[in-house]
Amino acid sequence: MINAPDAFKSVLSEVSKHVAGNKDILELMFIAMVADGHVLLEGVPGVAKTTMTRTLAETVTADFGRIEGTSDLQIRDVVGYTYIDDQNNLQLKKGPIFTNLLLIDELNRAPPQTTTSMLQALEEKMVTLGGSTLPLKKPFIAFATQNPLNIEGTILLPKVLTDRFLMRIGVNYADIDVEEQMLRIKEREEELKVNKVLNTDDIIALQQQAKAIEMSDEVAKYITQVVHATRTDIHVVMGGSPRSEISFMRAGKAKALIEGRKSVSIDDIKSLARSVLGHRIVVKSTGGLGVNGIIDGIIATLH
Numbered sequence: 001m002i003n004a005p006d007a008f009k010s011v012l013s014e015v016s017k018h019v020a021g022n023k024d025i026l027e028l029m030f031i032a033m034v035a036d037g038h039v040l041l042e043g044v045p046g047v048a049k050t051t052m053t054r055t056l057a058e059t060v061t062a063d064f065g066r067i068e069g070t071s072d073l074q075i076r077d078v079v080g081y082t083y084i085d086d087q088n089n090l091q092l093k094k095g096p097i098f099t100n101l102l103l104i105d106e107l108n109r110a111p112p113q114t115t116t117s118m119l120q121a122l123e124e125k126m127v128t129l130g131g132s133t134l135p136l137k138k139p140f141i142a143f144a145t146q147n148p149l150n151i152e153g154t155i156l157l158p159k160v161l162t163d164r165f166l167m168r169i170g171v172n173y174a175d176i177d178v179e180e181q182m183l184r185i186k187e188r189e190e191e192l193k194v195n196k197v198l199n200t201d202d203i204i205a206l207q208q209q210a211k212a213i214e215m216s217d218e219v220a221k222y223i224t225q226v227v228h229a230t231r232t233d234i235h236v237v238m239g240g241s242p243r244s245e246i247s248f249m250r251a252g253k254a255k256a257l258i259e260g261r262k263s264v265s266i267d268d269i270k271s272l273a274r275s276v277l278g279h280r281i282v283v284k285s286t287g288g289l290g291v292n293g294i295i296d297g298i299i300a301t302l303h
Contacts, residue, residue: 240281
């Protein structure tokens with residue numbers, strides 16, 4: 001049986017060949033993969049969102065696909081299309097979404113009608129194409145990057161789409177010493193080969209192990225209290241949905257697993273709160289606290 005803490009250490013060691021710092025972010029990305037959930041990475045251009053995703057994918061023997069979120073991206077560029085061949089037979093041309101690990105670069109630059117075409121794939125892990133419903137590969141994990149809304153050319157993603165992502169992870173500028181380390185890595189990047197340390201069977205096995213992690217009634221109650229508090233906070237227009245609670249459970253179990261524990265703790269839920277809730281709640285513009293401030297306040301007041 002694959003050992004989850006060792007698997008994460010191996011992946012982190014390989015990714016660190018091309019990525020400076022960001023251990024906490026990489027841990028959250030790995031947690032999402034083990035929890036069988038998708039990740040939305042948000043940050044300004046140039047903070048290694050794409051590099052982290054691509055390098056993480058390089059550590060796994062799996063199919064990797066990539067979609068560039070451009071203003072002219074069409075649905076057929078995502079899911080594929082049908083066509084008539086020379087023998088007058090209907091054929092399917094599958095799009096890049098038919099893969100194990102998918103990078104959607106700059107998701108919030110793509111047209112709304114195209115991004116909504118991803119809803120079925122992200123939630124049901126299926127795609128309707130040419131009148132047929134086709135299953136995606138197992139595992140199927142999507143990592144999407146997005147720029148902050150004040151960057152030119154970005155659009156606001158609908159909540160019905162962002163809610164499909166297990167987590168939203170903020171990627172900020174690194175500390176100065178980490179940026180110096182990044183420069184040294186870039187000097188030798190071509191010499192530093194990233195080795196594959198996991199395969200798709202390993203990922204599926206870790207996902208099954210995570211499901212078996214225990215969650216006490218106390219932790220379950222705490223999760224529901226946190227999500228319910230987002231619905232009653234005076235600064236919040238729309239609180240967390242029941243999917244938020246499920247996401248807390250799945251991510252908490254995955255976190256406990258890769259840290260070598262047999263059960264989820266309340267501290268796990270606290271540490272995951274910003275990532276699980278940040279993209280799911282809508283805050284009043286007059287609130288002044290911001291999404292993270294409201295989440296931190298809820299966590300501070302609950303015992």
